[in-house]
Amino acid sequence: MAAQTIGTRGLVLRGLAKEYTPGKPVLRGIDLAFSPDGITAIIGPSGTGKSTLIRCINRLVEPTAGEILLHGEDLAKLRGRALRLARRRIGMVFQEYNLVERLSVMENVLSGRLGYVPLWRAWLRKYPEQDVARAFDLLDAVGLPEQATRRADALSGGQRQRVGIARALMQQPELLLADEPTSSLDPKTAVEVMELLTRLTAAAGVPVIVNIHNVDLARRFAQRIIGMSGGAVVFDGPPEALESHHLQQIYGGEDWL
Amino acid sequence: MNQAALAARRAFAPNWAARGALIALAIYSVYAMGQLDITWDRLATGFGEAGRFLARMWPPNFERWGLLVEGMLESIQIAILASALGILLSLPLGLMAARNLSPAILSAPTRAFIALCRSLHYVIVAILFVKAIGFGALAGVAALTIASMGFIAKLFAEAIEEISMKQVEAIRATGAGLGAVLLYGVLPQVASRFTGFCLYQLDSNLRNSTLVGIVGAGGIGGTLFAAFKRFDYDFVAAILISIIALIFLAEVISGRIRAAMR
Amino acid sequence: MSAQAGIAGPMAPLHREWHRFTPQQRIARWLVWLAMVAALVWAIRSVEIIPEFLADAPEQMADLLVRMWPPDLAHYYPGVHAALVETLHIATLGTLFSFLLAVPLALLAARNICRNRLVNGLAQLMLVSSRSVNSLVWALIFVAVFGPGAAAGTFAIAFRSVGFVGKLLAEALEETNRGPVEALTAAGAPWGSIMLKGVWPQVQPAFWGIALFRWDINVRESAVLGLVGAGGIGVVLDDAINFFQWERVATVLLAILAVVIMAEIVVTRIRARLI
Numbered sequence: 001m002a003a004q005t006i007g008t009r010g011l012v013l014r015g016l017a018k019e020y021t022p023g024k025p026v027l028r029g030i031d032l033a034f035s036p037d038g039i040t041a042i043i044g045p046s047g048t049g050k051s052t053l054i055r056c057i058n059r060l061v062e063p064t065a066g067e068i069l070l071h072g073e074d075l076a077k078l079r080g081r082a083l084r085l086a087r088r089r090i091g092m093v094f095q096e097y098n099l100v101e102r103l104s105v106m107e108n109v110l111s112g113r114l115g116y117v118p119l120w121r122a123w124l125r126k127y128p129e130q131d132v133a134r135a136f137d138l139l140d141a142v143g144l145p146e147q148a149t150r151r152a153d154a155l156s157g158g159q160r161q162r163v164g165i166a167r168a169l170m171q172q173p174e175l176l177l178a179d180e181p182t183s184s185l186d187p188k189t190a191v192e193v194m195e196l197l198t199r200l201t202a203a204a205g206v207p208v209i210v211n212i213h214n215v216d217l218a219r220r221f222a223q224r225i226i227g228m229s230g231g232a233v234v235f236d237g238p239p240e241a242l243e244s245h246h247l248q249q250i251y252g253g254e255d256w257l
Numbered sequence: 258m259n260q261a262a263l264a265a266r267r268a269f270a271p272n273w274a275a276r277g278a279l280i281a282l283a284i285y286s287v288y289a290m291g292q293l294d295i296t297w298d299r300l301a302t303g304f305g306e307a308g309r310f311l312a313r314m315w316p317p318n319f320e321r322w323g324l325l326v327e328g329m330l331e332s333i334q335i336a337i338l339a340s341a342l343g344i345l346l347s348l349p350l351g352l353m354a355a356r357n358l359s360p361a362i363l364s365a366p367t368r369a370f371i372a373l374c375r376s377l378h379y380v381i382v383a384i385l386f387v388k389a390i391g392f393g394a395l396a397g398v399a400a401l402t403i404a405s406m407g408f409i410a411k412l413f414a415e416a417i418e419e420i421s422m423k424q425v426e427a428i429r430a431t432g433a434g435l436g437a438v439l440l441y442g443v444l445p446q447v448a449s450r451f452t453g454f455c456l457y458q459l460d461s462n463l464r465n466s467t468l469v470g471i472v473g474a475g476g477i478g479g480t481l482f483a484a485f486k487r488f489d490y491d492f493v494a495a496i497l498i499s500i501i502a503l504i505f506l507a508e509v510i511s512g513r514i515r516a517a518m519r
Numbered sequence: 520m521s522a523q524a525g526i527a528g529p530m531a532p533l534h535r536e537w538h539r540f541t542p543q544q545r546i547a548r549w550l551v552w553l554a555m556v557a558a559l560v561w562a563i564r565s566v567e568i569i570p571e572f573l574a575d576a577p578e579q580m581a582d583l584l585v586r587m588w589p590p591d592l593a594h595y596y597p598g599v600h601a602a603l604v605e606t607l608h609i610a611t612l613g614t615l616f617s618f619l620l621a622v623p624l625a626l627l628a629a630r631n632i633c634r635n636r637l638v639n640g641l642a643q644l645m646l647v648s649s650r651s652v653n654s655l656v657w658a659l660i661f662v663a664v665f666g667p668g669a670a671a672g673t674f675a676i677a678f679r680s681v682g683f684v685g686k687l688l689a690e691a692l693e694e695t696n697r698g699p700v701e702a703l704t705a706a707g708a709p710w711g712s713i714m715l716k717g718v719w720p721q722v723q724p725a726f727w728g729i730a731l732f733r734w735d736i737n738v739r740e741s742a743v744l745g746l747v748g749a750g751g752i753g754v755v756l757d758d759a760i761n762f763f764q765w766e767r768v769a770t771v772l773l774a775i776l777a778v779v780i781m782a783e784i785v786v787t788r789i790r791a792r793l794i
Contacts, residue, residue: 058430081434088432098427102445106537111441115432122437125539136535148537164427171431286615289608293669293750306664334562341559376779377772380655380743381756385768388760389583390576395568399576468653472746475567482747485659501651 009071010036010207011057011175016066018052026052028231029066034175039198039208041222043215045251049231050211054177057209058090059083070175088115091168091206093197095180097160099167101153105144108152108163109135112170131170138166142196158189165197169204176201178210182217190214194221215247310490317498318491325499328470328477332503335397335466335476340459342398343405350406351413358417358425358443368414375407379465383474394475401462401469408461412454413447420446452518456511463507467500583765590773591766599755599767599774605669606751607778609744610737613676614730620681625688632692632718646689649682654740658749669750676737676744684733691725692718727793731786738782742775 016030026049034040042050055061057068059075068075075086091112099108113131114122121127127135139145142162147155152163161181168176178197182190198221201208212218218225219239227235227242227250235246290296319325353359354367383400390396420443428442470478477496484492540548627633628642652660657678661671700717708716745753752775759767 060426060430084432084434086432087430090430090432092427092430094423094427096423098423100424100428100441100445101421102448103441104539107441107539111428111433112431114428114434114437114441119434119436119440122433123440132537133535136537167427167431282615286612289612293605293608293612293673295612295670295673299665299670303665303670310660310664331566334566337558337562338566341562376776378739378743378775380746381772381775384746384756384760385583386580389579391569391572393569393572394566395572395576398566398568464653468655471655471659481656482659485663488663490663497652497656500656501648504651 010034011209012067012069013057014067014069016053016056016068017064018049018056018061019064025064026231027056027063030233032226032233032236034207034209035224037205037207038223039201039210039221040224040226041218042209042211042226042228043213043218043250044228046213048228050228051179053228054092054179054209054211057175057177058087058092060092084115088171089174091171091173091176093161093164093168093176093178093181095183097157097164097184099152099155099160099163102151104149104151105139105155105163106132106135106148109138109166109170112167115171135166135170138169139163141200142166157185158193161185161189161193162196165193165200169200169206172204173206176206176208178208178212180211180213183213190217191220197221215242313488313490314494316491317494318489319495321492324480325477325496328480328496329467329499329503331394332466332470332476332478333463335394335401335469335474336459336462338398339401339405339466340455340462342402343458343462344409344455346402347406347410347413350410351417352439352443354410354414355417356414357420357422371407371410371414373407374403375411377403379404380469380472383469384472387473392473392475397466397469397474397476400474401465404465405458405462409454409458413451416447416450416454417443449518453515456514460507460511464504467503586765587769587772589766590769591764592770594767594770595774599752599771602745602752602755603774603778606741606745606753607738609669609672609676609751610734610741613673613741614680614734614737616673616677617680617684617733618730620677621684621688624681624685625692626714628685628689629692631695631697642685642689646682646685649678649680650686651682652679654679655743655747658744658747662748667748667750672741672744672749672751675749676741679740680733680737683736684729687729688722688726691722691729695721724793728790731790735782735786739779742779 011034013030013032016027017025018027019025030053042053044050052061056063057075059068059078063076066076070086070089073086075083078086100111103111107125110125110127110131113127117127117131136148139148142165144159144162144166147159152160155163161184164181176197181197182193185193194217197208197210210218210222219242222239225235225237225239225242226233227246229250229252234249235242350367350371353363354371356364359367379400382403383396386396386399390399424446425438425442428438433441466476466478467481468476468478470476470480471482473479477500481493481496481500484490484496538545624642624646627638628646630636630639633639633642654675658672658675661674661678665671665674695718699721700713703713703717741751741753742756743753745751745755746757748754752771756768756771756775759765759771
């Protein structure tokens with residue numbers, strides 16, 4: 001591709017801005033470059049635009065301005081089919097799992113292939129055999145080997161998030177976005193889910209951008225931490241460099257430290 | 258204690274508004290009865306007539322059962338066709354009218370169209386179709402299709418507006434196209450309610466299809482109207498019993514299906 | 520089919536297949552679809568639809584609509600207006616009459632008010648039979664009894680509404696709390712006072728809700744009664760149609776539409792104020 005020669009590998013954001021209501025910016029011109037491997041954690045207080053930032057990358061939220069360059073291709077300019085083809089290269093894991101509750105676990109995992117298979121196959125559930133085999137392998141990998149035919153709303157929170165991860169990896173993504181993947185889980189399950197996410201994405205060689213409000217989890221699993229406050233990046237560096245004055249700057253105040 | 262103090266100590270304030278409304282209602286009734294020419298005289302003769310009418314209905318006359326069965330079958334056919342067409346057309350209409358999935362520029366006119374379908378009584382629609390395209394079942398099917406669209410497209414749209422958008426968002430994030438988003442993100446959330454609405458509509462189309470014949474739009478209603486006109490009241494009784502039996506049967510069956518689906 | 524594919528895939532050491540439904544579910548679903556398609560095919564094949572009519576239908580409909588335009592608004596007053604007022608009278612008076620019959624029947628049908636199972640059953644039967652005859656059929660019956668005119672329409676509306684109103688009222692009565700009734704009974708209150716002070720306050724909101732709901736429906740229904748000679752605007756509509764005065768038909772249809780929409784607005788307003 002011609003576009004690929006212009007930019008570098010990985011994801012680059014240039015001047016990314018978003019206003020839901022004019023004059024009230026949620027993102028104030030974000031410039032970031034993400035390396036094509038490893039886990040990047042975005043931390044920051046609620047309502048600071050972390051979620052908006054992540055949703056702008058796969059255009060679930062329309063950015064107001066800026067460029068989103070994935071391997072040199074500007075996703076912000078894509079429309080229709082081109083946008084869908086870009087989305088299928090980007091997996092996403094959600095805070096509240098966002099499984100289709102009335103479908104089975106297997107259907108949820110296979111829905112990761114919806115960007116690939118023709119509509120009639122999706123409708124009749126006639127997925128290519130290698131897709132079904134991969135889905136079973138992924139269910140094994142996330143530790144839900146016997147749950148394929150259960151309905152998604154019969155699962156516990158931790159199990160649902162594992163299905164969510166399997167669905168995202170089913171896309172064979174080049175990038176994985178995770179929007180507060182552990183916020184709805186208890187502390188033990190949260191660690192287990194983060195370990196799973198780390199292990200599987202490392203094995204698949206997929207870079208991860210994760211929004212997380214738990215600073216300890218961020219330090220433990222990420223190679224790079226980005227601190228946001230008021231719609232702008234205020235810290236960017238390895239976990240070791242994150243000190244309490246940075247956290248004060250990100251979250252404000254000091255009593256909680 | 259004087260009168261004023263007694264009045265002040267009353268436990269309940271008299272509800273003058275309610276009393277006034279009741280009196281107004283009574284006055285209105287008398288006035289409206291005068292306007293509509295409903296008098297005791299008329300009621301008295303009416304009750305005498307009613308006795309004679311009932312006497313002539315008994316015993317129900319099933320001799321012309323061939324005509325009866327033919328009419329009933331045609332009513333059932335009208336109901337089935339109108340339900341099928343109405344449901345098929347309501348699926349896109351309901352989707353277009355749902356404000357969470359369709360842009361306002363599409364949903365507003367669709368909602369107006371659905372409201373228009375609902376606001377005219379199906380018998381009036383039937384009579385217009387009879388005049389435009391001729392007597393027979395086709396007019397009945399067309400009229401009941403319009404009525405079905407008015408009801409279930411609205412219910413479909415409401416059901417779609419109540420779905421969780423998070424599940425839709427997740428499917429969109431996989432790169433799925435519009436069709437796949439509908440099949441995976443929307444349909445599973447509304448399928449069981451849609452089935453319920455469709456059963457309900459089939460039920461009410463069955464009731465209504467026994468009537469549209471009164472204006473010439475096919476089905477048992479035509480037979481009923483003709484029997485009334487010829488003062489064949491024992492045949493009228495037979496037809497009414499058959500219609501009630503059919504409606505009752507349909508209600509029992511759809512009740513069973515609904516219970517089985519839970 | 521999957522078995523063959525399993526052999527074809529040499530890489531899969533353990534072939535696992537997945538189906539959305541179990542075989543029994545698939546057969547059941549298939550049978551349901553088959554029944555639906557069969558019913559549809561039967562209906563299409565045996566219904567008496569003349570193909571020429573069907574081919575012609577869109578053109579004829581368009582022709583009719585063209586002939587309706589522009590509506591003959593000059594025709595509205597006084598003929599259509601008087602008929603419209605008569606329709607409203609039929610709907611309102613019919614609703615009032617229906618309550619005269621429905622309230623006693625509901626009291627008899629509610630199992631916590633009337634303790635006699637046989638009477639409950641009889642009252643329920645009367646309510647059901649009222650409901651299962653459509654108002655247009657009730658109109659035919661009352662035209663046969665009273666002769667053509669608004670009186671027949673009023674009674675048709677009333678008799679059709681009895682079943683609807685009675686059923687909903689009986690349900691509201693059965694949902695009432697026993698507490699106040701027991702307290703009044705313990706205080707030695709007579710039956711009438713118990714009903715008025717113990718039961719009525721509890722069902723009052725439901726009562727007004729039902730009345731408004733049914734009145735709204737009755738406004739719609741009374742507009743068609745004239746087609747069988749039971750008075751109201753339907754008579755005017757029928758005449759205009761029979762004389763092929765399509766501009767007048769359009770006027771009547773617009774008048775009906777306006778009244779139906781107004782009734783809906785009035786009902787929503789009053790309900791918002793009552794609740």
